[in-house]
Structures are given as structure tokens and as C-alpha cells.
Amino acid sequence: MAGEETKGVASILMFLNLCMYAIVCAIGGWAVNDAIERGFVIGPGLVLPANFSPVFFPMGNAATGFFVIFSLIAGVVGAASILAGINHLRSWNAETLPSAASPALVAWTLTLLAMGFACKEIEQHGRNACLRTMEAFTIILSVTQLLYIAAIHGAAGVAPPRR
Template sequence: MAVGAASRRYIGPLLCINLVMHAAVLGIAGWSLNKFIDRETHRHLGGNTATGYLLVFSLMAGVVGACSVLPALLHVRAPWHSESLAAAASTGLVSWALTALAFGLACKHITLGNRGRRLRTLEAFITISTLTQLFYLLLLHAGALSGVLGVGQACGNHGETCCREIPRGELAADHKTAGGAPSPDA
């Protein structure tokens, strides 16, 4: 119970951090890609053979990441239903996968060297964004598994019969049907 309450408390601020990080990745990667396509030399850009791939995947990760914050905010504002949990978790997982791919390209970019200040900043933002997105997913799933958020309370939406326990008598192997004949399972 405490894990779910703690994760609900931290998800909102973490979503704001993720949105800011993805917006920063979009801004830096968009500017850098524009300069890179125009073959303009800029003292803060630099670059190597992995720069083009890094910029393209950073833009994709930034767009999908910013869009994944919307279902997550709806899940935070909603009464934590399983329907909104599914949307938040699936878009968050796709966003994290693309951000992790951009992180891998950033690692390769660091290894090759010859990068400017803007590209180093982009690499840092991608690294932080990968970690915060992973932390968000862990908190989201910890809350869902604890029963405080999401799946554990979804039965309350459909009425009391969904969440009732099945009486032990109905589970017995020698249970007879309503007509008095033994059940086919017995």
C-alpha cells in the first residue's frame, strides 16, 4: 500500500520533468539537424559519422516522449482506472524504447568524439531523459501492482459482483449442478 501511495505522489512531478526534458531534446536536436542538413559550420555543433543518426533518433524520441506525457497526465488526473493505466504504460514504454535507442546512439557518438557543445548538451539531455522515463515506468508499474493504482481498483467501476470472492463451496470438486446431477467435471 505504501509503494502505491509513494508512486502516485512522485509521478506528477516526474511527468513535468519528462516533458521539459523531451522539449529540450526537441529544441536542441531540431536546431542541430537544421544546421547539419544545410552543411553550415557552427562553432558549437561539431559532429562525426554518427551525428545524423543521433539527431534523427533524438527527434523521434523527443516527439514520442512529449506525446506520451499526455495519456500519462490523463491517468494522473483520472481516478487511476485500468483503462488509463494501459494507455499511459504503453505509450510510456514506446517512448522509453525510442529514448533508449537514442541513448545508445549518444554513447556511440561520445565514443567517436569530435562533438561540439550543443551535441554534448543533447547527449546529456538524452541520458537524463532515458533515466527519468525508466523511473516513471517503474513507479507506474509499482503503483499498479500494489493495488492502489490501476488494476486493483478497476473492479470498483463495474459493480460489487466483480470483486467478490468466490465462495469455497463453489470451488469444491464434488459440487453438484442445480438439477442435482453431478457436474461433468467431477
């Protein structure tokens, strides 16, 4: 019975994380598109300024570029890890656990990296509402992804039913 309860928790966390990763990717995609459209343009024969950064974003602060890029990477890997976890959710046994746990762990570490840049961006101030939303989702995802990893490990100790 405990295995079925853990399976229910894992499925709820899986759906929640998939939705949040999709939101992070959508906001991150908007930020990258805005940076490309409003970015620094230099004409032929002109030199780059001394303080030019290749990760320049016209909104936010100095940490915004790194935060958005790593959040996008974490969002894509996180969504892929959820899709890989669907197979484990269907089987719910110890044999399918490694194929679900490995990408989930990679997604969690990338989410932690993005969360670190989110904390740096919060510390430096000067960001808009969309970036604050993305920061909040990234910080929340760092916790819910860890809970998801713990929940999918719930099947590891559950013996298959006897027939």
C-alpha cells in the same frame, strides 16, 4: 496512502521528463536546421562523392546524424507519452494504465536507441557543446523514463477506495 505517494512521484517524473524531452527536441531541431542550411550542396551534372552520406551533419562525427534523428523521434514520442499519461494521472486506476504505459514504453525504447547512438558519438569524439548537452539529456532520460514507467504502474496494485 502508498498510491498517493506514487502518484506524486509519477507527476514529478512526468513534468521532469516533459521538460527534458522538450529540450532534446529543441536542440535536435536546431541541429537538423543547421545541417540543412550548411549541408552538402551539389550542382547539376556533378556526381556524389563516394563517401557521401544522406545523414550528413556538418558538426559532430559520423554518428551525429543518426543520434540527432533518433533523439528527435524519441523526444516527440516521449512528449506525447507524457501527454497521454496525464489522463492516467487524473484517474489513477488500473483501467487507464494501459493507455499510459504503452506509449511510455515505446518512448523508453526509442530513448534507449538514441542513447546507444549517443554512446557511439561520445566514443568517436569531435562534437560541440550542444551535442554534448543533448547526449547528457538522452542518457538521463533513459533512466528517468524507466522510473516514470515504474511509477505509473503504482496504481495497478492499489484498490479503489470504498464508499
